Amino acid sequence: MPVVASSLNPAASRAHTGGHGSHPREPVDSEYLWTLNFGPQHPATHTTLRLVLTLDGERIVKAEPDIGYLHSGFEKLGEDLDFNQYVTIVDRMNYISPLANEIAWHHTVEKLLDIKITPRCTYLRTILAELMRLHDHLLCIGAVALDLGAFTAFLYFFQQRELIYDIVEYASGQRFHTSYTRVGGVMFDVNTAWADKVRNFSKGFPKIHSEVDRLLTRNRIFVDRVKGVGVLSREDAINMGCSGPIARASGVVRDLRKDEPYLAYADLDFKVAASKGGDCYARYLVRMQEMLESIKIIDQAIENIPDGPVNVDLEGKSVLPAKPAVYRSIEGLIHHFEMVMPNRGFKVPVEEIYASTESPNGELGFYIVADGEPRAYRARCRPPSFIHFATFQHIMPGYMLSDVPAVLGSLNIIAAELDR
């Protein structure tokens, strides 16, 4: 019986000891296979994913993701809410780096409306975007480590996340779903105390980073669980549409911050982290390196943040006026009213646009169709998690059941972004 023989043969069953590359699926007698239902409520899936695994012993023959357990109609809501209101919804899309979504959304809207944001806002958004990259990678690495049995890294990194929560809360008033950006600016300006907070954070962060680096990077147990697991080749990564850290870990050096510079990235000096391994370990290393680069960007941006208004000029009447102006002056009140009433406010072209930013997880794009109303006719989001999770069924065959948490964690699947 070829099946039993192959599953007992260590070289065939543990594919990642037998070199990287493809894992040819041998024809297996289906009587020996059994099916394992993984999720939707399972600790290693973090949120709501379901996998239907077909196993030969402990070796995975077929992995079939079943998603949609958190489908909540984001895109339908985008057709109902106006450009400013919808920011509260995109927040909730990738909920471990909410501000990155807001920046991506308003980046697209501003492109559609042809609004040029002020230099101060550009830098402010750059800092926030990089803080969110840290936010995302911290949780991602912490959670991978947690799933593979290293609890300490999770707690160390979560402490850093709390510091970022504090920074964000200081600026916007909410620690989680900030809804901070507006068309043509942000909700409030920041002050010097906030800048000091950011400086403090970026000073303290490298120490924690190197501590976790020492805990994990050469830790035998951790490395054995992730090295050579979940290999994604360069061609596959391109063909399957991978972007962000996952593509870069497979050797596709594609970073929208460099390729199509937006915000202030063109003025700042940073490197793109990449690796050729394509396995979970490479993804881990890329993320770790990207965090240091983000700190570098934040350091430069916080020192060079220009003075001046943070919103585009109010004569243009594209942004909501400041609250004190609304309460104390009749012009402010009228302006606010005009903006909030439907059919007033922006001049929206009858056009369609696609624009994308490099979110922590990859290329986060929005395709907006506008019909002249102050709300989107169609607000499509190009969610990186969705595209990345589709690779799972191609990566997984050949590996062991215990590799599932490592691969899931390193792909960093966020259910709300996956299902929308």
Add this chain to the structure above:
Amino acid sequence: MAIATPAGAAGSSSPFVNPQKGLPDNVFLTTLNAASSWARKNSLWPMPFATACCGIELMATASSRHDLARFGAEVMRFSPRQCDLMIVAGRVAMKMMPVLQRIWLQMPEPKWCISMGACACTGGVFDTYAVVQGVDRFIPVDLYVPGCPPRPEQLIAGIMQIQELVQRTGTMQGTEFQYRNRPTGPAPFDADEIIRIREGQLQLTPLELPVSLKQAQTPTLTQATP
């Protein structure tokens, strides 16, 4: 925060009565019910039904800074059979609701349920076709923690209120749930909603009550019972 308490449940804050004369100082007399509830309330095992963003706040509550372990409720168990407190954190979509009901049915008595966040309580900002407008329409809920997401402090306050509830209602005789045998939430759908749905359809397609609605009027338990 509102607790759905049975009317007239006897309240006693401390389980212990004064020691009787003649007994040594380290002996306390109490009722079995009070003592067991006291033990139970300080060793709650939550089942984190974390679906969305609120789940991340739940993680924050359990990790470094906020440290849920101080309240004896840090043993997150993902197997429903070991848990007695379900925390529904996040929105529950159409496809997820049967899973939630099934997990709730698998938990052993006595059990409590916290609905954490605006989405789990009412649907929150997601008043769309796919999101259940409040889990309390379909499973019993003891405590609602509002917020989007609730701050960790708020969740901790909620867990402390659940502890009070456990202490107050007692768990030994199984009397604690006898008052609550009716659904605690609003009706699955109200009359206004049907009218709204119909009107929404009127402009678009000929008026006809969808099949799904007809079925919903006579709820059956056959699908959900394991």
Add this chain to the structure above:
Amino acid sequence: MDFAALNEHLGGVLKSEAFRDNNRVIVPANRLEELMSHLKHVGGFDFLSDVTCVDYLEYPGATDRFGVVYVLVNTATRERLIVKTFVNDPAPKLPSMYSLWKTADWTEREVYDLFGIHFTGHPNLQRILCPPEFESHALRKDYPLKGRGERHNFPVITRAES
């Protein structure tokens, strides 16, 4: 990508549009497959970023019902191109791009689920986000935002029953 050469290759059926930095090519549905494989093999567009769909039911001045949008990237030159095609009721149908780019697998399933467009040649065209027993296509403009009551169609569990 040189539009004139591309158009010549396809026999002049293409239309081009530009808005801000987006370049769009509009192609009739029956020539889509030919164009896409030309773009991939000759034009070097090896990265399919996204597949999506727009329901133009209430759009001012629209003549076709559905527009399907493909966002392509050339990873060597960083060039972006958006390909658009139109399909109509009843039974909207398009060839699947799965054989060219594997990205199309789930993105096309999503378009099928939410808009009801069939992709012929797709290996596993099933609903992906909505439950399999769902009957409508949720992102079509004639489906109400709050649904038709599907979200309330569950049994109620009370304390006494659990």
